[in-house]
Amino acid sequence: MIRKIAVLTSGGDAPGMNAALRVCIRAGLFYGKEMYVVYDGYKGLIEGNIQQVNKDFTADIINRGGTIIRSARLPSFKEPETIKKAIEILNDFEIDALIGIGGDGTYRGLNDLAKAGFTVVGVPATIDNDVGSTDQTIGFSTALNTICDCIDRLKDTSSSHQRCSLIEVMGRDCGDLAMYAALAEGAEGVICAEYPLKKEQLFKKLRKMKAQNKDHAIIIVSENLIDINQLAKEVEEATGFTARTEVLGRLQRGGSPTANDRILATRLASRAVEIVINEEGSRIVGMKDNAVVDFPIEEAVSMKHEHVHGLRDLIEMLQ
Numbered sequence: 001m002i003r004k005i006a007v008l009t010s011g012g013d014a015p016g017m018n019a020a021l022r023v024c025i026r027a028g029l030f031y032g033k034e035m036y037v038v039y040d041g042y043k044g045l046i047e048g049n050i051q052q053v054n055k056d057f058t059a060d061i062i063n064r065g066g067t068i069i070r071s072a073r074l075p076s077f078k079e080p081e082t083i084k085k086a087i088e089i090l091n092d093f094e095i096d097a098l099i100g101i102g103g104d105g106t107y108r109g110l111n112d113l114a115k116a117g118f119t120v121v122g123v124p125a126t127i128d129n130d131v132g133s134t135d136q137t138i139g140f141s142t143a144l145n146t147i148c149d150c151i152d153r154l155k156d157t158s159s160s161h162q163r164c165s166l167i168e169v170m171g172r173d174c175g176d177l178a179m180y181a182a183l184a185e186g187a188e189g190v191i192c193a194e195y196p197l198k199k200e201q202l203f204k205k206l207r208k209m210k211a212q213n214k215d216h217a218i219i220i221v222s223e224n225l226i227d228i229n230q231l232a233k234e235v236e237e238a239t240g241f242t243a244r245t246e247v248l249g250r251l252q253r254g255g256s257p258t259a260n261d262r263i264l265a266t267r268l269a270s271r272a273v274e275i276v277i278n279e280e281g282s283r284i285v286g287m288k289d290n291a292v293v294d295f296p297i298e299e300a301v302s303m304k305h306e307h308v309h310g311l312r313d314l315i316e317m318l319q
């Protein structure tokens with residue numbers, strides 16, 4: 001019988017984590033369970049930084065960015081000794097199940113706990129949208145809107161100076177933020193893992209735009225792929241545009257979550273609690289074709305992220 005449930009957030013923070021945390025706590029209390037939070041992700045877990053909470057803890061957090069229970073990256077949370085320590089701590093607190101809110105890295109940690117016999121449920125939250133077991137992760141919508149807001153502003157100044165702007169966005173190895181932003185902004189080009197740089201094709205397009213006296217050009221580039229400052233120099237030499245670069249960085253992770261992220265968080269987190277209450281085992285929740293779904297954790301961790309149907313065609317048209 002489940003009596004005590006703990007919740008943690010882990011990995012890169014994402015807008016909507018608080019909304020998910022709120023629902024986990026409220027739903028757990030609704031079902032008469034004792035609810036706990038673990039501060040600082042897996043790091044706080046092995047340090048025993050765990051606190052019982054009530055409904056008041058969740059007041060006014062649905063609209064707050066970041067995570068009020070903080071997050072951390074703990075690369076050592078895969079070593080058998082560390083996993084053993086985590087389970088000892090959870091047992092000391094008599095916690096029966098752990099809900100982890102985060103991305104791939106968080107799931108790997110949860111999977112190790114599950115393999116060691118502890119009940120866990122995962123809720124997908126990362127701005128990268130790179131989790132295989134869900135169409136959309138909590139935080140993606142907000143980060144995308146933030147990127148679009150920044151690019152709208154950049155377009156104003158780019159137009160005034162007739163410049164080409166190269167904007168680097170996050171996403172780790174996944175091009176979703178770059179591709180969706182390119183579509184939403186009508187960008188002239190996108191460079192990401194799915195669409196590697198084709199220099200000559202890009203330069204040809206920019207030269208043509210310059211010849212037509214176009215006001216500005218927007219090129220969106222995913223992080224960790226190319227040196228955008230070097231590319232900006234080459235754009236200047238090859239196309240006649242003056243070029244400027246912007247790295248949006250962690251600005252993309254901040255801010256109040258969109259309504260979409262708050263609702264996504266609410267739907268996913270409430271299912272996570274149901275799984276624990278119904279003792280359905282260690283699972284990962286997600287959203288597929290706008291329905292809440294869940295998978296056994298060992299299956300979910302090996303699922304590859306798929307792009308929504310038709311996205312590639314739209315990008316092809318744009319290139």
Ligand code: F6P
Pocket residue numbers: 012073103126127128170171172223250253
């Ligand atoms: O996973 C979210 C993310 O923002 C990635 O897009 C990025 O590559 C990474 O985290 C940066 O992590 P950190 O803030 O720990 O350097």
